Amino acid sequence: MRTHTHKPTGKQSWTLRVAAALVFVCLWSGECRAQDDVEYRLEFGAGAGAVTYCGDLNGNIFANMQPMGSLLLRRVISPWMALRANLSYGMLKGKASNARTYYPEMADGYYSFKNHLGELCVTYEYNFLPYGTGRDYRGAKRVVPFVFLGVGGTFAGGDSKNTFAANFPLGVGVKAKIGDRLNLGIEWAAHFTLSDKLDGVVDPYGFPSSGAFKNKDAYTALQLTLTYSFSPKCVTCHNQDE
Secondary structure, eight states: OOOOOOOOHHHHHHHHHHHHHHHHHHHHHHHHHHHHHEEEEEEEEEEEEEEEEEEEEEOOOOTTEEEEEEEEEEEEEEEEEEEEEEEEEEEEEGGGOOOSOOGGGTTOOOOOOEEEEEEEEEEEEEESSSSSSSSSSTTTTTTEEEEEEEEEEEEEEEEOOOOOEEEHHHHHHEEESSSSEOOOOEEEEEESSSSOTSSSSTTTTTOOOSSSSOOHHHHHEEEEEEEEEEEESOOOOOHHHH
């Protein structure tokens, strides 16, 4: 029995070569893209927003809002959590006429203050969903809500005597990937301090109080942040060959 083998014609041979080349290009580009979709360890950026004094002379978190700016460095632990260092500067403003309580020492209602505010704090962030592009970590979302808490130090001074105090920030926010390396966020936080001197007034009720946070001053901060991701966790194609 004679066996016949079919040889591809010139046209068929050309088609097979083109198809093989396309498959190779697709596989190569897919591999490189997968290796380029890295996770980043660090983020650096800035924030801008407003800060509001909350104390004896102001019972409204939206009254006397003052501008505030921040520099921040975020250490990404995983798509679920991160640690962040935050350096902020702003102003605190208040006056006795905004107080909802009668204070014997300020019966005329003319007392007011405007102090500089400096803050350095470290916070722990927890994302309710894994955060990323979706390619760097399977199931990651580009937009996620998060909560954060931490500890820090606060400086206040200007119209009143300079004051240093510990503060404990607690807040919520939402962050979004607007690029592979750009992160946009909006957040609000309450900063509880261990001092009653941020406004220059101590115990306006006329008698001392007990308790770590009782009758102590606080402030809230609302800000928009923009950070840039760097320090990749894994290398890309061309670095692997080095």
